[in-house]
Amino acid sequence: MLPSSYEDNRIVLLPRDPWWLHTYWDIAQSRIEEVISLIPSSDRDNLKWVLRVYDVSGVDRHKVSNANNFFDIDINLAAGNWYINANCPGKEWCVEIGLKSLSGKFFAVLRSNVVKTPGFGISSILDEEWLAMEEEYFKILGVYDLGRSSLERRKRIEKFFIEQISSPLALWGSTQSEQDEIPAVKTPNK
């Protein structure tokens, strides 16, 4: 049997895709008590658990005190993990799990590692030496009609890529039979 809890006071952050993060945590009761003991007694009633998600992109030593901004998510501590919709590709993130008082004061219990969500979209940074014309560049990729306005252009390009990337978990043959068949080797999913 694997341990259900390690009680080693940790919260770990993982990037799932350009828009979503995943975090899991494991907190010893003693650590929770320690933090609560430091909370002024006037704030101790009706504390709730939250995840504070910091955008620390480009911040010196990723200090959360200098974060570009943050948002809070109410959580169920017992869940042990959470999926966070950060909705911002190509940014660096850090989370703290902690207690929030009715008056809105936040008391951090643990802080995570820093991760970066994958960037999404064609880079606007161009190498002078390797410069290519926009229209010509997208022709290489098979996008011929870019549209007129820059907004339209951006939408078309993103749509193009989302379609390219979202390949379904496909199975060949006509229809997978009802029988309790299990494909050996790996189910093709590309």
Add this chain to the structure above:
Amino acid sequence: MEKGYLSLILHAHLPFVRHPEHEEFLEERWLFEAITETYIPLLEMMEGLANDGVDFSLTINLSPTLCNMLSDELLKERYVKYIDKTIELCGKEIERTRSEPAFQKLAIMYYNKFTVTKEVFLNTYQRNLIAAFKKFQDAGFLEIITCAATHGFLPLLNTSAEAIRAQLRVGVNSYRKFFSSDPRGIWLPECGYFEGLDKFLKEEGIKYFILETHGVLFAHPRPKYGVYSSYYTKNKVAVFGRDSESSKSVWSSVEGYPGDYDYREYYRDIGFDLDYDYIKPYISPCGKRISTGIKYYRITGETPHKKPYMFESACEKAAEHAANFMFNREKQIEHLHSTLGRNPIVVTPYDAELFGHWWFEGVQWLNFLIRKVACDQNTIKLTTPSRYSKAYSKNQVINPAASSWGWKGYSEVWLNNSNHWIYPHLHRAQEMMVAAVKNHGHSANVKTRVLNQMARELLLAQSSDWAFMMKTGHFSEYAKKRTTSHLERFYLLKDCLDRESFDRGVIEGIEKKDNIFPEINYSVYQS
């Protein structure tokens, strides 16, 4: 003169499945089926090409777990038993189908195919398929590349640098052992890339890797030639991106060739179709119906009423599809050649087991394609990433984007509600491994053995295959058990170290079960 290059890359991988504690084990059949339907047919295809003087250039990744299984004596023995039993079943089938000529013809086809396969395995290759692949590498037709040790999905193991380094270094060392040379390229498991991985690849002497299309297209700065060139990362490792147009024609269930109505239907197998008592000796030891590899129907159409498979017309279709694929590549390469102002490379990676196992006619398609490219046109030339890199050594430097070739393009297949429970355990085990090496790494004798076995258990627990199976639901119980049991063995061994109490019987038992990477050295986890 050619106007561009086509680089066909096959990724051959199976997770390490070997259960000496059982007489017969269902999941070991994955290897046996892949040997019969994919690996030996690919080798025979290459033999044929070489004998006919056809010049060709292919790239294949034989994953370290696969190589360890292909060289394992117990699994080789069991493979011979498996193929013998399949041949025996074919013999019965020839008799059973005597009044149905359409089926009897197929029963005879399978009988001959499996008999030849056995003969080739035992006599031509002397049970050594790795040497058979190596021969083609030594002859310059094939470039074999490596993979991470147990196909761990690196972006989700990246909570410790040592874990990444160990997956790569053990994979590279395993390659050296089997192929007596340094691997030039690596197939990143599931094309999983995170920013900074190139530095680890550089440290292991890797010269190039392959990414999914958007891993290159979304790089900074903008890659001038799309995915139709190689690039360098800032650590000077070459990177190639997958071409999605050519990949789709094979992969897609809608537009792809393998769904053609004349091709063999994968999901109709006599293991399910025939009378239970008749088929019982040839299915799972527990009595569960499974595939036998003997399939008599063609896809036919969107109907449950399948028609008998006709080998000749399926073969013609494979030739037609190969011609179509080549025609499209010629057009694509002509277009790219004129737009780019230099010879493009079209990189088309596929899971090797697609050919022959899933897509029965796939190896023939590949055979036709290679022959046609060699004889019927002048626009395209087959190449390997290494050869292309040699010819085009001046490349733009880019920072590739985090990506994978899994569903939705990132990490979701391996990180979702069905499998996220594994990461708290894996990440801690990674740290404990590093700590154990730090604390006990200078001692000799039994501790060395324990540390080495802990490394094997950790690596086996990290195989991305388990998380993948939990996600798809196929064999998910087995996958959970594998993850758990390797971690449990890891903890048991760690406990031995912590208590300085060593039961040699227990340690030997684990070593015998999980005997992958006999050459491993725990120092790969040194921080």
